[in-house]
Amino acid sequence: PILILIFCKCSAPFLGKLLVIPMDGSHWVGMKAIAQEMGRRGHQVTVVIPEISVRMGPGKHYQTVTFPVPYDKAYIDTVISANKGMMSKEALPFMEKMRKGIAKFQKIRRLLLGTAESLLFNDTLISHLQQQGFDAVLTDPMVPTGSLMARLPTINLLRGIPCSLDIKSAGCPSPPSFVPRFFTGYTDKMSFKQRIINTIVALFEPLMCRLLYWHFDQITSEFLGEDTTVAEILSDSDIWLLRLDFASEFPRPLMPNMVLVGGINCNVRNPLPDDLQPWVSGQHGFVVMTFGTMVADMPEETRKIFFDAFKQIPQKVIWRYNGSVPEKVPENVKLMKWVPQNDLLAHPGARAFLTHAGSHGLFEGLCHAVPMLMMPLTAEQPDNAQKMANKGAGVVLNIQTITTEILLDGLKEVINNPKYKENLQKLSAIHNDRPIDPLELSVYWTEYVMKHKGVKHLKATVNELNWIQYYSLDVTAFLLIVLTIAKWCFKNSSK
Amino acid sequence: PILILIFCKCSAPFLGKLLVIPMDGSHWVGMKAIAQEMGRRGHQVTVVIPEISVRMGPGKHYQTVTFPVPYDKAYIDTVISANKGMMSKEALPFMEKMRKGIAKFQKIRRLLLGTAESLLFNDTLISHLQQQGFDAVLTDPMVPTGSLMARLPTINLLRGIPCSLDIKSAGCPSPPSFVPRFFTGYTDKMSFKQRIINTIVALFEPLMCRLLYWHFDQITSEFLGEDTTVAEILSDSDIWLLRLDFASEFPRPLMPNMVLVGGINCNVRNPLPDDLQPWVSGQHGFVVMTFGTMVADMPEETRKIFFDAFKQIPQKVIWRYNGSVPEKVPENVKLMKWVPQNDLLAHPGARAFLTHAGSHGLFEGLCHAVPMLMMPLTAEQPDNAQKMANKGAGVVLNIQTITTEILLDGLKEVINNPKYKENLQKLSAIHNDRPIDPLELSVYWTEYVMKHKGVKHLKATVNELNWIQYYSLDVTAFLLIVLTIAKWCFKNSSK
Numbered sequence: 001p002i003l004i005l006i007f008c009k010c011s012a013p014f015l016g017k018l019l020v021i022p023m024d025g026s027h028w029v030g031m032k033a034i035a036q037e038m039g040r041r042g043h044q045v046t047v048v049i050p051e052i053s054v055r056m057g058p059g060k061h062y063q064t065v066t067f068p069v070p071y072d073k074a075y076i077d078t079v080i081s082a083n084k085g086m087m088s089k090e091a092l093p094f095m096e097k098m099r100k101g102i103a104k105f106q107k108i109r110r111l112l113l114g115t116a117e118s119l120l121f122n123d124t125l126i127s128h129l130q131q132q133g134f135d136a137v138l139t140d141p142m143v144p145t146g147s148l149m150a151r152l153p154t155i156n157l158l159r160g161i162p163c164s165l166d167i168k169s170a171g172c173p174s175p176p177s178f179v180p181r182f183f184t185g186y187t188d189k190m191s192f193k194q195r196i197i198n199t200i201v202a203l204f205e206p207l208m209c210r211l212l213y214w215h216f217d218q219i220t221s222e223f224l225g226e227d228t229t230v231a232e233i234l235s236d237s238d239i240w241l242l243r244l245d246f247a248s249e250f251p252r253p254l255m256p257n258m259v260l261v262g263g264i265n266c267n268v269r270n271p272l273p274d275d276l277q278p279w280v281s282g283q284h285g286f287v288v289m290t291f292g293t294m295v296a297d298m299p300e301e302t303r304k305i306f307f308d309a310f311k312q313i314p315q316k317v318i319w320r321y322n323g324s325v326p327e328k329v330p331e332n333v334k335l336m337k338w339v340p341q342n343d344l345l346a347h348p349g350a351r352a353f354l355t356h357a358g359s360h361g362l363f364e365g366l367c368h369a370v371p372m373l374m375m376p377l378t379a380e381q382p383d384n385a386q387k388m389a390n391k392g393a394g395v396v397l398n399i400q401t402i403t404t405e406i407l408l409d410g411l412k413e414v415i416n417n418p419k420y421k422e423n424l425q426k427l428s429a430i431h432n433d434r435p436i437d438p439l440e441l442s443v444y445w446t447e448y449v450m451k452h453k454g455v456k457h458l459k460a461t462v463n464e465l466n467w468i469q470y471y472s473l474d475v476t477a478f479l480l481i482v483l484t485i486a487k488w489c490f491k492n493s494s495k
Numbered sequence: 496p497i498l499i500l501i502f503c504k505c506s507a508p509f510l511g512k513l514l515v516i517p518m519d520g521s522h523w524v525g526m527k528a529i530a531q532e533m534g535r536r537g538h539q540v541t542v543v544i545p546e547i548s549v550r551m552g553p554g555k556h557y558q559t560v561t562f563p564v565p566y567d568k569a570y571i572d573t574v575i576s577a578n579k580g581m582m583s584k585e586a587l588p589f590m591e592k593m594r595k596g597i598a599k600f601q602k603i604r605r606l607l608l609g610t611a612e613s614l615l616f617n618d619t620l621i622s623h624l625q626q627q628g629f630d631a632v633l634t635d636p637m638v639p640t641g642s643l644m645a646r647l648p649t650i651n652l653l654r655g656i657p658c659s660l661d662i663k664s665a666g667c668p669s670p671p672s673f674v675p676r677f678f679t680g681y682t683d684k685m686s687f688k689q690r691i692i693n694t695i696v697a698l699f700e701p702l703m704c705r706l707l708y709w710h711f712d713q714i715t716s717e718f719l720g721e722d723t724t725v726a727e728i729l730s731d732s733d734i735w736l737l738r739l740d741f742a743s744e745f746p747r748p749l750m751p752n753m754v755l756v757g758g759i760n761c762n763v764r765n766p767l768p769d770d771l772q773p774w775v776s777g778q779h780g781f782v783v784m785t786f787g788t789m790v791a792d793m794p795e796e797t798r799k800i801f802f803d804a805f806k807q808i809p810q811k812v813i814w815r816y817n818g819s820v821p822e823k824v825p826e827n828v829k830l831m832k833w834v835p836q837n838d839l840l841a842h843p844g845a846r847a848f849l850t851h852a853g854s855h856g857l858f859e860g861l862c863h864a865v866p867m868l869m870m871p872l873t874a875e876q877p878d879n880a881q882k883m884a885n886k887g888a889g890v891v892l893n894i895q896t897i898t899t900e901i902l903l904d905g906l907k908e909v910i911n912n913p914k915y916k917e918n919l920q921k922l923s924a925i926h927n928d929r930p931i932d933p934l935e936l937s938v939y940w941t942e943y944v945m946k947h948k949g950v951k952h953l954k955a956t957v958n959e960l961n962w963i964q965y966y967s968l969d970v971t972a973f974l975l976i977v978l979t980i981a982k983w984c985f986k987n988s989s990k
Contacts, residue, residue: 175966175967177957177960178960188955189959199974251750252955253749253750256749430947433943435931435936435940436930457925461673465673470672470673472670475687
């Protein structure tokens with residue numbers, strides 16, 4: 001008897017229509033990769049983007065539909081240049097720092113809300129899109145425009161929502177006893193004190209969600225004309241593609257419709273442009289430095305520290321930098337408005353990666369095993385950086401207190417101490433060893449949702465339970481009452 | 496720029512040594528499939544089986560090591576023939592029924608424990624195996640011999656342990672508010688009353704585990720010379736390959752090291768033997784009837800009912816039957832000591848599947864979309880049957896109250912009413928549409944565990960927490976005390 005192994009692809013090739021409502025900045029990277037690959041496979045992919053954006057734009061395999069927004073490129077530039085302040089060494093008084101922080105937050109919030117409202121209340125565009133007969137929508141629920149707008153089978157691509165709205169909407173348990181919360185910096189092994197703090201943070205998550213999504217809850221009701229919330233809309237989602245991987249995360253429960261696709265863009269490669277060849281082929285290798293889409297510039301004082309340190313290393317330095325440069329650039333430093341970050345890190349000459357510890361960058365560093373010098377700025381970056389440092393993948397520096405000496409020591413440490421490379425090779429082996437490539441997997445589930453019109457059999461029905469029911473608090477109360485009565489009866493009868 | 500998609504297989508082909516400690520009966524099917532495929536890929540696979548067993552035996556791609564057991568083939572036959580009683584129409588008094596049930600349970604228990612002890616306390620064999628330098632052990636933790644014996648990186652293949660020992664050992668949350676317990680027959684949508692009963696069943700699970708594994712806990716301590724339990728040993732397991740699929744199960748949380756491989760043997764096919772050709776090629780198609788490995792025979796009275804019903808249908812019937820047949824077998828019925836069940840169900844002529852609703856059979860019926868007439872006998876079979884019937888995949892009959900008319904009606908219903916086939920085609924499409932074939936996936940994770948020497952990064956660290964800590968009961972108590980004190984202080988200060 002011959003053993004025949006057939007990989008059952010029973011259904012005929014399916015081609016459909018996919019609507020994509022992306023988010024700007026680094027969030028665009030994975031989304032674009034999926035949109036491109038879906039289009040390449042023959043699906044009709046429509047990406048809806050604002051007329052003005054940081055980095056979203058057309059692609060070879062999808063069509064774009066744009067909509068007008070109430071801000072201009074200059075406004076986006078002011079939002080981005082406000083981020084420069086995060087690197088400032090200026091010791092601002094606390095109140096001033098708070099004021100600046102809140103002002104920055106408000107600016108970003110206004111940008112996100114402005115974009116969302118411009119799309120949702122653009123009746124012509126909405127009805128045009130409604131007539132297209134899309135099979136599904138692929139979106140980033142961090143800003144839930146796509147989820148609200150389409151009411152179609154939904155694929156979410158995201159890193160995670162800080163108040164755990166994603167986890168709650170998917171009905172996924174997340175016990176505070178071993179699942180560390182955002183911003184705590186804890187691991188999965190917590191002391192009693194840490195578990196108390198972690199639980200308190202978990203208890204405050206619903207409040208945090210309220211604060212973060214308060215305005216969106218209003219838009220939701222207004223747009224849909226029914227009394228509902230973002231959380232309710234999100235719990236209808238079909239597939240959650242999470243840009244996470246347990247090579248850098250702690251093990252935690254997942255629901256059947258949560259799919260891990262961390263490192264989604266790792267294998268999306270292009271050949272390096274010719275002008276970069278001399279910069280990557282030197283005998284000492286090279287260092288890549290990027291601070292992400294949302295940071296283009298750097299205060300003069302900080303930039304000088306970097307230049308002074310770079311002058312003293314034998315490696316070439318390729319630096320993504322958009323600001324002005326008054327003084328002379330060191331000979332071994334190449335400033336570029338945009339760098340092919342993943343292709344550079346994949347090059348065998350890459351010796352170190354100077355990064356703000358955004359999730360995409362870290363996955364690229366992890367995938368290609370490049371030791372990291374991490375200078376987190378904002379959001380989940382300090383958390384990300386701490387996790388990678390805990391795994392022995394690099395060193396964390398504070399950019400606000402950095403000096404040339406500290407930077408130089410950090411550079412020499414990650415470049416010359418072999419332990420970082422060795423740790424990364426192990427981590428990388430784990431991270432890269434997956435039954436299926438994360439982009440392939442993302443496309444697979446996107447097609448699945450389109451083909452089967454959702455994933456009813458994979459979705460928990462927990463959105464029909466309120467939190468008292470979900471945590472069985474009503475059942476517990478009932479059982480306690482019964483026990484108490486039984487005890488009382490027993491006591492009285494034995495008197 | 497050209498988009499290059501590379502599926503990163505960074506490490507060189509890895510070949511290692513795998514130890515397999517299987518369980519007998521239907522549990523052997525999936526295990527054998529993995530052992531064969533691992534061997535075919537070039538790994539050195541050693542399967543350890545008792546000298547006497549129901550269906551375990553040698554294979555082309557693995558070597559077998561046998562060990563003596565204190566029972567003979569005749570004893571196994573008496574255990575199997577005791578199952579015949581489950582089909583009896585005899586209305587036994589309750590006490591007699593209980594007595595028979597307990598006697599049967601004791602027989603099976605004695606068989607399993609006898610086998611386990613014969614292996615664990617066979618010092619020569621154990622030390623021989625220890626010297627082989629295996630990279631990992633593949634085993635079925637329902638009988639935890641393999642887990643105890645090897646203390647190697649462990650891959651578990653199982654359907655599920657009724658007292659949820661598997662779920663608990665993996666540290667997987669299983670909220671009773673939406674995860675129905677074994678034997679309750681509930682769905683994921685429960686009424687308040689059902690949630691109360693489900694919670695009570697969940698609360699009794701630890702006690703049930705104690706009862707089921709009490710003797711094994713003793714063996715564990717004796718064999719390992721340390722005070723430990725089966726639960727603790729199992730929580731060290733690396734990968735849980737679960738023979739489940741959400742096409743027939745309700746969505747529930749999973750841990751990162753739980754992998755669903757339901758339908759693992761669906762694509763393991765062999766050509767049908769020549770003598771079966773005339774039986775499968777008739778214009779009316781054919782019916783397949785099997786009652787699993789553990790049921791070989793049938794009381795005469797029951798068999799007659801089947802013969803009488805089969806005489807009245809135009810389909811051919813292929814029946815796996817080991818018992819004696821005094822009367823004349825109908826012309827359209829072929830009795831066989833063994834049938835290639837999966838290959839028959841995969842044949843386009845298969846019209847119906849008469850089954851005891853064992854999990855393997857149901858997956859084969861599901862995979863090939865064959866309407867089912869289910870007559871569950873024992874264990875999780877009534878649960879399995881109810882789930883499939885709920886999905887519209889067939890009809891459940893009670894074999895103890897069956898008559899020729901009832902059976903004939905059931906047969907006609909599943910064969911002639913197109914709704915079963917239609918429902919199954921939908922279910923089958925969902926079940927078969929997976930990014931990777933379940934056998935392929937099982938082999939992938941087995942190799943992964945061998946290559947990386949375990950999956951530390953995927954295992955929850957919850958075995959370091961006791962249940963009070965796991966459910967944060969200590970933290971809750973602390974917070975309640977703090978709140979009470981704070982309230983008291985506030986009250987007193989405002990007086």
